[in-house]
Amino acid sequence: MGVMDGVSGRLGRRGGWSRGGVVIAAVLLGGCGDDDGTTPLQGGPDLDQELAGVLSTQEVRPVVPPAAQDPRLVELGRNLFFEKEISGRRNISCGTCHHPLLGSADGQSQSRGQGAVGLGPARRHVDGSIFLPRNTLSVWNRGVAGWDTMFWDGRLSGNLTDGYVSPAGDATPQDFSSALAAFSIIPVTPDEEMRGFPGEPDVFGNPNEMADLTNDDFAQIWPLVVARAMGVEKYRAELLALFPGTAEADISIVHLGEALGAFMIDAFTMLDTPFDRYLAGNTDALSDAAKRGALLFYGRASCSSCHSGALQTDFGFHNVAAPQVGTGKGDEAPFDHGLGRVTGVQSDRFKFRTPSLRNIELEGPWMHNGAYASLEDTVRHHLDPVAALSAYDDRQVEPELQGTYQQNSEELLSTLAPELAVKGDPLKDEEVADLMAFLSALTDPRSLNLMHLIPDSVPSGLPVAD
Template sequence: MSASRVLLGVVTSVALLGACGGENGEGTGPIAPALDQELTALLEAEGVKPVEKPAAQDPGLVELGQLLFFEKELSGRRNIACSTCHHPMLGSADGQSQSRGQGATGLGPQRVHGDKSLFLARNTLSIWNRGVKGWDTMFWDGRLGGNPTDGYISPAGDATPQDFSNALAAFFIIPITPDEEMRGFPGELDVKGNANEMADLTNDDFAKIWPLVVARAMAVPFYKDALLAAFPGKTEADINVVHLAEATAAFMTDAFTALDTPFDRYLAGNHGALSDAQKRGALLFYGRANCGSCHSGALQTDFGFHNIAAPQVGTGKGDEAPLDYGRGRITLKEEDRFKFRTPSLRNIELEGPWMHNGAYANLEDTVRHHLDPEAYLKAYDDKQVEPELWGTYQSSEETRKLLLGSLDPLLKVEGARLTDAEVSDLMAFLSALTDPATLNQLYLIPDSLPSGLSLDD
């Protein structure tokens, strides 16, 4: 047992001695100081420290990136933008279990399939705090990542540009490439009735697709002038996909950094920022419930990959569909099958459905699955995903054995299972990870686009 777990047991007796707080136990009696003493000691033992905020972004670059983020001119059929899957009003994601990509219309849960559209196999990750220093891994399977010191890796291999300022900027080069995401399928005209010059390329033609996307932007006078102004000394011929990526990343960093939560205020020394229930939940999270073993630190992620026996529901991915091997698809190692990157839990309330495939429509069910994967896997009902995906849950005993056979050993509760009251406290703590300033980001949506294309999806 770790030193922090021993510490937890010792100080818990102190907390119980002071458990004579006011009505509902919310910090009006001796319990609050005891909770604070216990929690601050545990956080220190677990190395949970305030998160360093990213440097302020250049306002001009942010303004340019904001427009590019919503700009459909960058997609092959001029019908989809970064914001389609990472919308400010949908928790910087899209509110779907699995994203509907190219060919679908509408936004979020109201997005519907067209003739050729399909699901993209995985749930859209949010982009909260991706500009924070040290956030070097992107996507559920970690197929893209890096930093200026160590370099960058991506599915593009040797063609991956190496002059990004961070992994968030590098992230831009991937969604614009696949036919099922932003590039579009062969034979389909764009929304203006024109041919799509990107459509006949393949998903592996990264180095050919990126210049075509840049050419789209540079053909719009506003973007050409803004890009040249944002990168002094560069000529029209110099502007490449990295410059579009840097501008978009500046906007995403500025817009989606969410580090003024009650928990952040508590870490900064304001012990009144958390309710007693939230403090008890934090003690469970970093203590007996063992959540902090993977959701570690102040961002609640170790940036690693773990098999939590998430229900295999939905389309699946690659040759192993309807299963999804996750990290194993990248490393090709059997021991990495069914592992997915630990998501940060910042603003976790805002970005459901949850799990790598959006298997759970309810956050508490997601938490309870972590606490008892075997029971929740066996009882899983796929009626909580999109109707088109009903009946796709791989419920065979063989599949369950595969998932549970390599279940991460860190996924366990120390001692007795959590009571309903303790789960309630755990949920209260998760609510303390929501930044109130992000609850309404309607102001981020521009009034119009330089291309003249519609903002509506």
């Protein structure tokens, strides 16, 4: 199956992606809703007036886009993003898991890493069955100021002013301009992701010089990745030209990360949604259904308790009682303790970072482990986690992961985020439909076709296609 075939099939199963509108007047026009917590169903000025008041009260303002990136650095980063030369076996690129045609992710519940071939839902294991333990997060808008935490469990965080913390510990470089650039150099290090396992040669049958290191050998792996890039004359020349005054021996993983970060900021910043237009003052940008959904989202449904602000994330960590399905992670497998793995604090178990909801309908499957194949089912889970867990069916995840659902939910529910509680009566089906209309209005139409981001070839001559 080709790239476009796989994507078309995915679109067809979802019945297409809506481009409904969403937008809010920039001034405070009225009150914040009825005293009984219900949402008015009428349209027109009254609906806009109420929504303007709610968004003003919650300080939902237009998002300031990141600064424009150097086009030359962006182009270098674009090639590196699709370049398999920097992976141990020369068989995986950043684009394998963060593909422009798959919502900047990979369309799988849990990613298939080493030992697999193909792209997205069509990717299949050929040498064993190695699943990465979590769903691939998108990279939409990660260059926006304040986005200083990466990964589902927040194991990388920081900024240029305060410094960076990562799984590399003291070896973490501190010269990155953004957390996104710092994030870009982490996936090259794990054996199950880009580095490869001991004893497995590259695609040409040659030894993989990175394979005998461990996942903790960051300081030894990164120079080998840089050597791979510098071994391609075009990359060598561009890196030296783009970082003038840097000796060849001083080109480091930071320089590669800066190029990758520049590309991702330039390519995946998507801030022209109907909601953005509404925030800019175009009250016609949203349908009445989306406006009613926004009132629910920022009101009675309690979504904005965690998905706050204009990017719909508090960048915090919460336990939403996601079904524990799939491989699990580490010593607690088949469970995944999320933030608790990083902090070691028991009350942090099962907490995961609040994802932004921008382009959320393009990112399925949903949850940290891809537990849900339907966005509406994901929303309904948040509205009533206890009922959702009791009714959960793991036949919606990859066939190899079916039958892995851990139904013992006592510990999972013991630290359930109180923010999830709906205010007042449970939402009716028509209210859920309005909520879905609002989520659809968080999609930037430009994101629906990013074929132009994919280069025809890369400097190493390795294939771009997976």
